[in-house]
Amino acid sequence: MGLVKKEHEILHMRRAGKVVGDVLRKMRELVRPGVTTLELDETAERMIRNEGGVPAFKGYRVPGIPSPFPGTLCVSINEEIVHGIPTKERVVQEGDIVSIDVGVELEGYFGDAACTYGAGEVSPLRKKLMRVTLDSLHAALSVARSGKTLGDIGHAVETVVLSENFGLVRNYAGHGIGKKLHEFPQVPNYGKPHTGVTLKSGMTIAIEPMVMTGGEEVLAKDDRWTVVTADGSDAAHFEHSVLICEEGVEVLTPWEE
Numbered sequence: 001m002g003l004v005k006k007e008h009e010i011l012h013m014r015r016a017g018k019v020v021g022d023v024l025r026k027m028r029e030l031v032r033p034g035v036t037t038l039e040l041d042e043t044a045e046r047m048i049r050n051e052g053g054v055p056a057f058k059g060y061r062v063p064g065i066p067s068p069f070p071g072t073l074c075v076s077i078n079e080e081i082v083h084g085i086p087t088k089e090r091v092v093q094e095g096d097i098v099s100i101d102v103g104v105e106l107e108g109y110f111g112d113a114a115c116t117y118g119a120g121e122v123s124p125l126r127k128k129l130m131r132v133t134l135d136s137l138h139a140a141l142s143v144a145r146s147g148k149t150l151g152d153i154g155h156a157v158e159t160v161v162l163s164e165n166f167g168l169v170r171n172y173a174g175h176g177i178g179k180k181l182h183e184f185p186q187v188p189n190y191g192k193p194h195t196g197v198t199l200k201s202g203m204t205i206a207i208e209p210m211v212m213t214g215g216e217e218v219l220a221k222d223d224r225w226t227v228v229t230a231d232g233s234d235a236a237h238f239e240h241s242v243l244i245c246e247e248g249v250e251v252l253t254p255w256e257e
């Protein structure tokens, strides 16, 4: 299945992932009221190309959507969940929560991660949403290791999210990653313990919970790319690409430090 990476492949993936982490740490500085989503996008693209990388989402095509994705980043604000298109018209406002997803191809390998940032003073509910979504990612990271299953990972995410009465995005999932941005297997954010694909040392997957304060129904906006909550509630998204090891995971996209 080509799931288990060789040591030299992991070296490339660490380098791609480091660029992803660097971009997301930079975004933490730049997401402020008044910045446009295109400014964020241009900074990210410059950083990636300076490292010899290529923005992995730019030009990405999905069956059923006529135009390729135009940005380096997906920037999704408030009720937007994922795949928001950066534009010069979209200005970040005080109190917004801004989800930024970035993919990098470097030396033939991919890294992919996402983080949600608050702009200025954010409401208590939005803060809680961000904390719970990040907690659900950490719960998944803490169970993932060789011998565990994808069901164990999904169950860990789902348990955290549902215990807070938030909604979970079920139509979109994490994924294997490596020589392609999206590889087998899909990594759902829900599941039953001890079911699904068994993880092995050397597998590389992206885990990415998407959570909303309201119901679980989602819609696409008129641009066809941007996915929003159907009820207009807020959404958050956190993601890491990780290497599965015997005793746990190695985070390949270190944006938290």
Ligand code: MG
Residues within 6 Å of the ligand: 112, 113, 174, 175, 206, 208, 239
């Ligand atoms: Mg991803």
